[in-house]
Amino acid sequence: MQSNPHFRLFIVSALLLAHWQTAADGPNYRVTERFVPLTSDFTQRYGGAGASAAPTSFDLSPDGKALAVEFSTGGRQDIGRWVALWDVDRAHLIGAKQVDSNIPYVAWYINNIRFSPDGRKLIALTGPRLVALSVPDLKILYAFEDRVQLQDAPNQMFIEGFSIASNRLAILRQYDYNSGHSYSLEVQIADLDSGKVLARWGWPRLCYSIAMSPDAILLALAIPQGRWGDRDISAKQSNVFIVKPDTGQVVRDFNSGYAVGDAQFVGGNNVLVTVPLNSDFSPDDAIKVWDIKRARVEQELTYARYGLRGGISVSADSKVLAVAAFWLNAKDIKRDRDNVRGGARLLLWTLHGGKLLYASEQLPQEYNRAGLPMAVSYGRIAPPVLVRMSASGDRLAIGGMLISVDFIVKDQG
Numbered sequence: 001m002q003s004n005p006h007f008r009l010f011i012v013s014a015l016l017l018a019h020w021q022t023a024a025d026g027p028n029y030r031v032t033e034r035f036v037p038l039t040s041d042f043t044q045r046y047g048g049a050g051a052s053a054a055p056t057s058f059d060l061s062p063d064g065k066a067l068a069v070e071f072s073t074g075g076r077q078d079i080g081r082w083v084a085l086w087d088v089d090r091a092h093l094i095g096a097k098q099v100d101s102n103i104p105y106v107a108w109y110i111n112n113i114r115f116s117p118d119g120r121k122l123i124a125l126t127g128p129r130l131v132a133l134s135v136p137d138l139k140i141l142y143a144f145e146d147r148v149q150l151q152d153a154p155n156q157m158f159i160e161g162f163s164i165a166s167n168r169l170a171i172l173r174q175y176d177y178n179s180g181h182s183y184s185l186e187v188q189i190a191d192l193d194s195g196k197v198l199a200r201w202g203w204p205r206l207c208y209s210i211a212m213s214p215d216a217i218l219l220a221l222a223i224p225q226g227r228w229g230d231r232d233i234s235a236k237q238s239n240v241f242i243v244k245p246d247t248g249q250v251v252r253d254f255n256s257g258y259a260v261g262d263a264q265f266v267g268g269n270n271v272l273v274t275v276p277l278n279s280d281f282s283p284d285d286a287i288k289v290w291d292i293k294r295a296r297v298e299q300e301l302t303y304a305r306y307g308l309r310g311g312i313s314v315s316a317d318s319k320v321l322a323v324a325a326f327w328l329n330a331k332d333i334k335r336d337r338d339n340v341r342g343g344a345r346l347l348l349w350t351l352h353g354g355k356l357l358y359a360s361e362q363l364p365q366e367y368n369r370a371g372l373p374m375a376v377s378y379g380r381i382a383p384p385v386l387v388r389m390s391a392s393g394d395r396l397a398i399g400g401m402l403i404s405v406d407f408i409v410k411d412q413g
Helices: 004-017 039-043 150-155 328-333
Strands: 029-033 054-060 066-073 079-087 092-103 111-117 121-126 129-133 140-144 155-164 168-175 183-193 197-203 209-212 220-223 239-245 250-254 262-267 271-276 288-293 296-301 310-314 320-328 342-350 356-359 386-389 394-400 401-408
Touching: 029 342, 029 356, 039 066, 039 092, 054 121, 054 386, 054 394, 054 401, 066 111, 066 121, 066 401, 079 121, 092 129, 111 155, 140 250, 168 209, 220 262, 239 271, 239 296, 262 310, 271 310, 296 328, 320 386, 320 394
Parallel strands: 054 111, 209 262, 310 386
Antiparallel strands: 029 401, 054 066, 066 079, 079 092, 111 121, 121 129, 129 140, 155 168, 168 183, 183 197, 209 220, 220 239, 239 250, 262 271, 271 288, 288 296, 310 320, 320 342, 342 356, 386 394, 394 401
């Protein structure tokens, strides 16, 4: 398969537009581009991927030296999923593996891929399958599957998401929102090495995100109010629950003050970061940092005019938070749903003091996963721009249809 020169020119043009700038009120931080994996590099080597290969998710290894990208291939009638692994420093493709095929077009299927904490495994959610692969040879170790038959879709559960910590894998399954069932979720806890299910429990609620603490002792669930996740949360009702992974027993619960689209532990098991739901947009939106034991907000991160929401990633020492912040013009949504104007920026914050360290200029639309209007139609769909940071906090990957791996540099002096 020949590389498309027009595609390459398109990529280069997009990169020239995506120049970075330092936040005026922060120290001299710079983000410099290191590597951009081109879809053409993948398709011309693996003919089975087809020319229509498009990334659906990605992750950066803990040491920042490898980039894993999940690709979708084919059309609406015959969707396939591939995992490709790139060497960042050498800027070349290590290998690729097809992990699923003949996926029916089901709107509520979710895609995600993450490295294990030691960087020796990849967990890829293809939609109907959750697949564990070895690194770097991409051998399939085990898989979980919830392949929905379209005629029975309302009566079947599907995989909503997962979380990895220590040697455990937490899997979130639930019914489709259009089902006739009472809203219900199921959590499975599995051994990360073998895939053996160690615990299974349910809850008569739906959930947008699942996150395990680094020591795998606690699990955080973000529970929406109402079928679509109402923005306003009753002050008397908790919507974030900290539970024991093996039993689902509630250890702590609190009211976040807004519908939560994502919740992640930071550092240990005493700090939780919550992110507003993606389906609504307000300048008042803020990322909140919680002291779990006291169930209180330690600090709020805000962004004037636009508010703060989107994909997040935190360095292992919990000092730096990267946010792929995005927004839409609410008036445009009502006036012109087919041509919604929005934007996204890469922001870096310090979690000790809540100071903005760096802000990019607005990212080109090529950095979106599927275009802003489509990607944020419902709160349960992942942010249109993803960000993944290395454990050391000196590298990050950001993007969607276009992905770049960048170095984070703090100037001396």
